[in-house]
Amino acid sequence: MRVAEIAKKVRSKNAGPFWVTVDIFCGSSEAYGRLVKGLPNGLLARVYGQPEQLLKRFDIPGLNVIKVSFPRPVVQGSRDDRDMHGAQWAHLLAELEIDV
Incomplete structure (x- = not known):
């Protein structure tokens, strides 16, 4: 299934001019559990072309939200x-297909 589904x-x-x-x-909570399991950090890093150690992830179970931050490839507003x-x-x- 796609994440959007x-x-x-x-x-x-x-998240500022650099992130x-x-x-x-x-x-x-069911969808949250499926997505937490189906979106490991390594996969997210590959999707966004980032080294895994630069990825910042915040799983917020009380809100059923996953937040992922990473450096922009170029500074916001630059040429x-x-x-x-x-x-x-x-x-x-x-649009990412995951197995969950």
Whole structure:
């Protein structure tokens, strides 16, 4: 299944000019458990082309939310920035097929 078929919403946003945060709103504890299990840090790092040690992950079971932050490939607003608000990063994760 795709992550978007399990989660209620997947969004991404700036976390300052040097970082992006992807929020996975699971909607239920069942979906949260499936996504925590199906999205290990190594997989997330590969999806975003990051070394695993730079990935920051926050699992928030009380809210059924998973947050993942990683360095932007270029500084926000720089000449080479193609996504000023960091909104396009969510789609890479939402469309990811996982086995859960």
